[in-house]
Amino acid sequence: MAKIDLRASAQQSNDAVAARNRDLFGRNGVYVMNFIGSPGCGKTSILEYTARHLDGNFAAIIGDVQTAFDAERIRDCGVEAHAIETGGGCHLNAAQIASTVANIALDRLDFLFIENVGNLVCPSAFDLGENIKVAVLSVPEGDEKVRKYPALFVRADVVFINKMDLLDRCPYDAERVKEDALKVRPHVRIFETSATGGTGFEPWFEFLRSVR
C-alpha cells in the first residue's frame, strides 16, 4: 500500500490556497507583509507605531493562539484589524487568511499587515500568499537568533531589530546580527527600531513608500 506523507500533502494544499491569495492580492493592488517573530519581540508594537504614523490605507490581520487583544490594540490606533485565534495552532495558514480577507475590502487598501503567531519556527514554513516575510528580532532575546533559526532568515526580505533602547542593558552585538542576516539573505533590508520609543522608523516608512 502506498504511504501517504500527510505533512507534504498539507503543505501542498496550503501552497495552492496561498497562490490563490497572492493572485487576489495582486489583482487588488495590495502589498501584503507577514510579520514573524518570537512571543513578545514587539510585532504588535511595531504595527501600532506604523498604524499611527504611516499615511495610506491599510488593514491588519492578527494571529494569536488565544485572545483578540492584539487586534484590539491595532483597532485602538484607528485601523481595521481582524483577529484569528488558532486555538492552539502555532502558525497561521493560507486558508485562515483566505476566509478572513473575504471580509476586507481589499481594493481600497495599499497595505495588509499580517501578524503571525509568536514563534520563530513554524510560521516561516507556511506561505500565506504574502509579498514578503518580515522577521522581527529584539535585543533581549540574544544575538544568535539568525544562526539558530535560519529557516526564517533565508526567506525574510525585511528584518527588524527592535527594542534598541535596551542595548545598553543587554549584551547584544547588533553588527553581528546584521552580518548574519546579510550572509543568508544578501538583499535583506534591516531596520533598527524602538517601537515604544518611536525611533528608527523613517527608513521603514521609506521602504513602504517605495513598494506602494
Ligand SMILES: Nc1nc2c(ncn2[C@@H]2O[C@H](COP(=O)(O)OP(=O)(O)OP(=O)(O)O)[C@@H](O)[C@H]2O)c(=O)[nH]1
Ligand atoms: N523597551 C522596549 N519594549 C518594547 C519595545 N517594543 C515592544 N516592547 C514591549 O514588549 C512587550 C511585548 O510587545 P508586543 O508588541 O506585544 O510583542 P508581540 O511580538 O506582538 O507579542 P506576541 O503577540 O505575544 O507574540 C510589551 O510590553 C511592549 O511594550 C521596544 O522597542 N522597547
Ligand SMILES: [Mg+2]
Ligand atoms: Mg502581538
